[in-house]
Amino acid sequence: MSERQNAQIREVFDTQQVWKGFCKLAPISMFVVVFGAAFGLAAAQQGLSDASTVAMSALVFAGYAQFAALDMWGAQVPLFTLLATVFAINARHLLMGATLYPWLSSMSVRKRYGVMTVVSDANWAMSLQHYQNGQSGLGVLFGGGLALWLFWVVGTWLGVAFGSGISGGSATMERFGLDMVVGCFLLAMAFGGEQRLREWLIWLVAGVVSLLVWGVLEANSYVVAGAVAGGLFNVLLHERKSQQTEAKP
Amino acid sequence: MMIETTGNSLIWLMLAMALVTLATRWGGVYVMSMVPIGPRGQRFIEGMSGSVLIALLAPMAVKGDVGAQCGLLATALAMLACRKPMVAITAGVCAAAVARQVFV
Known part of the structure; x- marks a missing residue:
């Protein structure tokens, strides 16, 4: 996205935009219901009570982190290991907040953090795509986030309420390809924006770096490494370009 | 603790x-x-925004199982063919499910 586009975007953030965003993310949220149900099911199998499972989905609202927490669940859990794991898996939110900041900075502080409370992979990717196509993305971010949150909680509830007859939470999910929902969504968003050679080069750098780091360093640090590499590469591209323009008479 | x-x-x-x-x-x-963010910082963030997506996806595509790979491939092809995210995601999920039935 260029500076020219940024200046042209008129920020609209009202109830109508939020509702539009809600409706836009509602179809993908159907998949989120199934994802949530799988979590509810898996949590019940780990011995979590129904109420606390639904409460966890409502309060934490972070699917991968919640599944990871279940992995170490028992009568007792290691507090710091658990919290460190949750932080590592959710560290990508930090990058999401930073990438949206140019647009969030036009909002009041209260609204800014209110909107970010429901940020998740899907609504972040879609709002970024809106900006890349020169539209306002805050309605999608907040309304879409509300949709994702609602369907995540409803799905979890369905899982704990009606899951007793079904066995094998995450294995069932994988058999039906449902663990791929978020990945496929993110890929669809990446292809939905405008791509030029510049973006492809940045993506190449980000992809290669994340692959190099994957499995070598701590869990999930590959996301941060790849993203930072892509950012630095974009800075370098610009410096080289401006040097070339200066060299011309 | x-x-x-x-x-x-x-x-x-x-x-x-x-x-x-x-x-x-x-x-x-x-x-x-x-x-405070200068023009350099802005470019850094610009470059980072798409890179987060790719950094999440690259290991999934390369190191994932055959189901994950087929799912992502189907999503990409469907997206190039029709540009409709919901169609592409559905195609991806179905492809992953079918691939796992066939190959696992």
Whole structure:
């Protein structure tokens, strides 16, 4: 996205935009219901009570982190290991907040953090795509986030309420390809924006770096490494370009 | 430090998980509002925005199982063919499911 586009975007953030965003993310949220149900099911199998499972989905609202927490669940859990794991898996939110900041900075502080409370992979990717196509993305971010949150909680509830007859939470999910929902969504968003050679080069750098780091360093640090590499590469591209323009008479 | 997963300590545990997650949701914006951003910083963020997506996806595509690979491939092809995200995602999920039935 260029500076020219940024200046042209008129920020609209009202109830109508939020509702539009809600409706836009509602179809993908159907998949989120199934994802949530799988979590509810898996949590019940780990011995979590129904109420606390639904409460966890409502309060934490972070699917991968919640599944990871279940992995170490028992009568007792290691507090710091658990919290460190949750932080590592959710560290990508930090990058999401930073990438949206140019647009969030036009909002009041209260609204800014209110909107970010429901940020998740899907609504972040879609709002970024809106900006890349020169539209306002805050309605999608907040309304879409509300949709994702609602369907995540409803799905979890369905899982704990009606899951007793079904066995094998995450294995069932994988058999039906449902663990791929978020990945496929993110890929669809990446292809939905405008791509030029510049973006492809940045993506190449980000992809290669994340692959190099994957499995070598701590869990999930590959996301941060790849993203930072892509950012630095974009800075370098610009410096080289401006040097070339200066060299011309 | 081990903590019980019953009664009050369970409530505290979940609140702690929620707070850590919220800190990640708010932290990026907070840091950005504290640090003044010049044109370089802006370009860094611009480059980073798409890179987060790719950095998440690349290991999934390369190191994932055959189901994950077929799912992503189908999504990409469907997206190039019709540009409709929901169609592409559905195609991806179905492809992953079919691939796992066939190859596993």
